[in-house]
Amino acid sequence: MDLQLDGKLALVTASTGGIGKAIAACLAREGARVIVNGRTAATVDRAIADLTARIPGARLERLVADNGTSEGTRTTTAEYPAVDILVNNLGIYGAVDFLRTSDEAWQEMFEVNVMSGVRLARHYLPAMLSNGTGRIVFLASEAAVMPAAEMVHYSASKTMVLGVTRGLAELTKGTAVTSNAIVAGSTKTEGAVSFISELYPGVPFDEAEAKFMGAGSARSTSLIGRLIKPEEVGDLVAYVSSPLAAAINGSALRIDGGLVRSVF
Numbered sequence: 304m305d306l307q308l309d310g311k312l313a314l315v316t317a318s319t320g321g322i323g324k325a326i327a328a329c330l331a332r333e334g335a336r337v338i339v340n341g342r343t344a345a346t347v348d349r350a351i352a353d354l355t356a357r358i359p360g361a362r363l364e365r366l367v368a369d370n371g372t373s374e375g376t377r378t379t380t381a382e383y384p385a386v387d388i389l390v391n392n393l394g395i396y397g398a399v400d401f402l403r404t405s406d407e408a409w410q411e412m413f414e415v416n417v418m419s420g421v422r423l424a425r426h427y428l429p430a431m432l433s434n435g436t437g438r439i440v441f442l443a444s445e446a447a448v449m450p451a452a453e454m455v456h457y458s459a460s461k462t463m464v465l466g467v468t469r470g471l472a473e474l475t476k477g478t479a480v481t482s483n484a485i486v487a488g489s490t491k492t493e494g495a496v497s498f499i500s501e502l503y504p505g506v507p508f509d510e511a512e513a514k515f516m517g518a519g520s521a522r523s524t525s526l527i528g529r530l531i532k533p534e535e536v537g538d539l540v541a542y543v544s545s546p547l548a549a550a551i552n553g554s555a556l557r558i559d560g561g562l563v564r565s566v567f
Contacts, residue, residue, distance in 0.1 A: 304547075305333075306333045306541055306542060306544075306545035306546075306547060307545055307546045307547065308330065308333040308334055308335040308388075308541070308544065308545055309333070309334035309335070310334065310335070310336065311334075311335045311336065311387040311388055311544075312335070312336045312338070312383070312385075312386045312387045312388070313327075313330045313335045313336065313337050313338065313386065313387065313388035313389075313390065313544065314338040314340065314366070314379070314383060314386045314388070314389050314390065314423075315327045315330070315337060315338065315339070315340065315390040315392055316340050316370045316390065316391055316392050316393040316419065316420075316423070317340060317341065317370070317392050317393035317394070318337075318338075318339050318340050318341070318350065318390075318392065319339065319340070319341035319346040319347055319349070319350040320346070320350065320492070320493060321490075321492035321493060321494065321533060322392060322442065322487065322490055322492060322533045322536050322537070323340075323390075323392040323393075324339075324350055324354070324533070325532075325533035325534050325536060325537035326390055326392060326536065326537040326540045326541070327339055327350075327354060327363075327537075328354055328357065328358060328534070328537060329534065329537035329538055329540065329541040330388070330390075330537075330540075330541050330544065331354060331358050331361040331362065331363060332358055332361075332541075333541055333545070334362075335362070335388065335544075336362040336363075336364060337361070337362065337363050337364065338363075338364045338365075338366045338383060338386070339351050339354070339363050339364065339365060339366065340366040340367075340368060340370065340379070341366075341367065342367070342368070342369045342375075343367065344367050347365055347366070347367055348365070351363050351365060364383075366379060366382060366383065368382075370393050370419045370422075370423065371393060371395075371414060371415035371419050372414070373418075373422060375419075376419065376422040376423055376426070379423065380423070380426045380427075384430075385427065385430045386427055386437075387431075387436075387437055387438065388437070388438045388440070388544045389423055389424065389427050389437075389438070389439045389440070390440045390442070390540060390544070391419065391420030391423060391424070391439070391440065391441045391442060391464075392442045393415060393416075393419045393420075394415060394416045394442060394444075394460075394461075395411070395412065395415045395416065395457075396444075396454060396457045397454065397457065398453040398454055399453070399454070399456070400453075401452070401455045401456075404455065404456050408456060409456050412456045412457060412459075412460045413460060413463075416457070416460035416461065416463075416464065417460050417463050417464060417467065420441055420464065420467065421467060424439055424467075424471055424482075427439070428471065428474065428480070431478075431480045432474070432475065432478055432480055435478045435479055435480070436478070436479040436480060437479075437480040437481075438480070438481055438543070438544045438545075439468075439471060439480070439481070439482040439483075440482075440483055440484070440485060440540055440543055440544060441464050441465075441467065441468045441482075441483070441484040441485070442464075442484075442485050442487065442536075442540075443461045443464045443465055443468075443484045443485060443486045443487070443555065444457075444458075444461045444486065444487060445486060445487070445488045445489070445557075445559045445562055445563055446458040446461050447461035447462045447464065447465050447484075447486060447555075448462075448465075448486065448555075448563055448565070449521075449562075449563055450462070451521065464484060465484050465486075465555050468482050468483060468484040468553070468555065469482075469553050469555075472552050472553030472554075473553070475552060479549060481543075481548070481549070481551060481552040481553075482552065482553065483543050483548075483551055483552065483553070483554050483555075483556060484554070484555045484556065485536065485539060485540055485543070485556055485558060486555050486556060486557045486558070486559060486563075487531060487536050487558050487559065488522075488525065488530075488531050488557075488558065488559030488560050488562045488563075489515075489516075489522055489530050489531065489562075490530055490531040490532070490533055490536060491512075491530035491531065491532055491533065492533060495530060496508065499511050499512060499515045502515065503515070512529060512530060513528070515530075516528050516529060516530070522562055524561070524562050524563075524564050525559075525560045525561060525562040526560055526561030526562075527560035527561065528560075529560070531558060531559070531560060535558060536558055539556065539558050543556065
């Protein structure tokens with residue numbers, strides 16, 4: 304399927320690894336010019352080298368900026384004043400006892416998971432509206448609709464992302480600009496693999512993954528019984544970023560393997 308993304312300029316924040324890198328790869332395969340973003344030159348250069356080797360003809364651009372800070376977003380918007388597609392993938396998480404979660408930890412979660420996307424959307428949305436076309440995509444989480452007791456601050460930040468997404472969509476009425484959120488389930492990133500391996504030390508990863516997703520766990524409602532592949536999330540983001548998804552706006556699109564037991 305041709306997603307009609309050839310030549311479109313896409314910024315994917317935090318795209319040197321994990322879901323972000325998979326999204327960058329999927330967009331690049333569809334012919335988009337992809338801005339690969341990370342906090343250090345070394346990680347950006349490694350990611351670009353790997354993506355170039357795997358995707359012949361990939362058009363990749365380099366951006367070193369920490370978009371979890373206001374200074375970083377200023378760097379980003381100065382280097383790239385306009386984009387066709389903005390994918391707000393940057394996010395942090397962590398398991399912390401709610402009673403021991405400090406104000407500083409709450410503030411950091413809010414700054415990175417919410418304000419990074421808010422600042423970038425605030426900059427890029429006016430030009431998209433003026434041009435009458437554009438895509439803004441936020442990466443949310445199943446925790447946005449199924450808050451995790453061990454990650455209350457993270458869950459709250461992702462719920463707020465859904466509110467921001469829908470609010471921005473209301474501003475796009477009458478244009479071909481869209482704002483959508485991707486509600487991803489537990490995904491097989493390097494961080495997730497490390498986290499699960501630490502939970503079940505000495506257990507082969509396939510068995511550890513089955514335990515993590517199995518009976519008695521918070522993820523036992525998953526219908527596929529496994530972690531989501533980053534490429535699966537990337538494919539959905541690429542579709543939502545395309546002209547083919549013009550009728551999808553203001554939506555929270557679940558790719559959770561059926562983990563959330565809800566029709567809507």
